Amino acid sequence: MFCASPRRRLSRADRSSPLLNKLGCTLAAFVVQSKQFPVARNNCAKTVAVHVAARCALDWKVRCDGKRRRPESLLIMSEESVTDDLEVTKNTPPVATIAEIGRHEGQSVTLRGWLYNSRESGKLLFPIFRDGTGSIQGVAHVKSVTPEVFEKLKGLTQESSVIVTGKVRADKRAPGGYELDVEDVHVVQRVPESDPYPITLKEHGVDFLQERRHLWVRSPRQSAILRIRAEIMRAAAEYFDSNGFIRTDPPILTPAACEGTSTLFPVDYFGDPAYLTQSGQLYIESTALALGKVYSFGPTFRAEKSKTRRHLTEFWMIEPEVAYMDLDGLMELAENFITHVIESVLKNRAPELHVIGRDAAKLEAIKAPFPKLRYDEAAEMLNQAYKDGKLEAPFEYGNDFGSPDETWLSSQYDRPVMVHRYPANVKAFYMDPDAKDPRYALCVDVLAPEGYGEIIGGSQRVSSYELLSSRIDQHKLPRAAFEWYLDLRRYGSVPHSGFGMGIERLVAWVCALDHVRETIPFPRMLNRMYP
């Protein structure tokens, strides 16, 4: 058996191959011509047969059964094995995914997956299978399958890996709408009773689950969250890619602090000190002045000893940076960007939102423009809230907002709220002062609704060499390490702006999770490095 790389187009002759009919499966059998396996037009079944599995992923568009399909894998059987394998192919129903099982109603299919759970009622077995795309309940009656299959299924343990064949049947009682009447089962690996799968369908504590994160990701809820995360990352990159941005990723190993504030992870770089990046911002300011509109997308590291539901020590950030963009342009960019990501999740991950019990109506309300508040206005609201007894601590004008302040502010709106023009002295050294009143910085924080706090922080950057130079001195930053950054103001400096968005906080909000640890496959936290 050979694996073929699916680069060729199918010819008309392939599509009308008699093999399709011969094999009698809707999705899957083709004859392919190639130099490696020359075939005669009308005699191809004897030389090379290609079985295109029904699951999908590759870039082929195959026409069969009147519909376009995207086959996932294909096996080319050698000349010698054609006869035998054709028999096998005849007898093995096409591989299907549970997510798309409805296309096979009334037909026999092969599922490759795991046993999620098993119930039994006397002579009736109800094994529930999952395959990564979803789950489906199988039904096996002692009289409907061979005794061998019945016994195999009866003693099967949770999370054993199985290849199961059966007939798809629509059933009103089934949560997914379909059930599988089991015909045959092949147990790939059986989990032993003596050491059963640790994560049962009952409740578990946070610590227990986190110690077993490598298994926890199999649970329906965690899988759904990771699917939503993937969609958020895809849609985020898509927004910038399709709006003229060039992705330029900054280094992860850096010689010095980017912002001079956060705590960094030191690493030994051939005997010299180096640090894991806490932000790519300074570097993409450079590429923005080279390419105009750029973004970066990658992991960042903060060694702060924060243990809250909003913090990870390793998290992913997407950061756009645009030459000649001012703060107003940046705020518009941020709201359009978030709107696009939310729309994509609603469009492409509705089933997953349902699995995790997320109220989609709350996300449907997320449309640009977002409410915008000056820092002063927000401060006034917080003072009033304190007077009304809605906040425990009074807000001190001139400070940055605390977590309870952010939570209260964001809970006042049904969409993200943008707070801009903070006092310059509580913000980073690279933020441009407002020309109308230099006590304020041209910066913006985007606070997610429902109390999820800051998801975006951005600003217009200082473009004056003199100002930046004096700021670096004021903040007592190591000047030598910032010479290259000052060069950006020596040579063709322009106003420019950018923001950073933390992926995990966005995922936590979109999924309405209690904690960011569930938003990333393997969270890294203050007290957690395993697995």
Next chain:
RNA sequence: UCUUCAGUAGCUCAAUGGCAGAGCAUUCGGCUGUUAACCGAAGGGUUGUAGGUUCGAGUCCUACCUGAGGAGCCA
């Protein structure tokens, strides 16, 4: 760094200072439509660690360890 809470069976949790318990999981038995199935039975314990108070400590006290939430800081 500060602060609050928690640690008992594989898991989730009970137990007034007085015999160490339940549900789930595992094993065995029963059930022809179960939805975290159900019913019956069995096995399963150095109560985080080290001290202390007490006739007697899972329970009270001290220290430490581990975990969780919050503050600060941040995305």
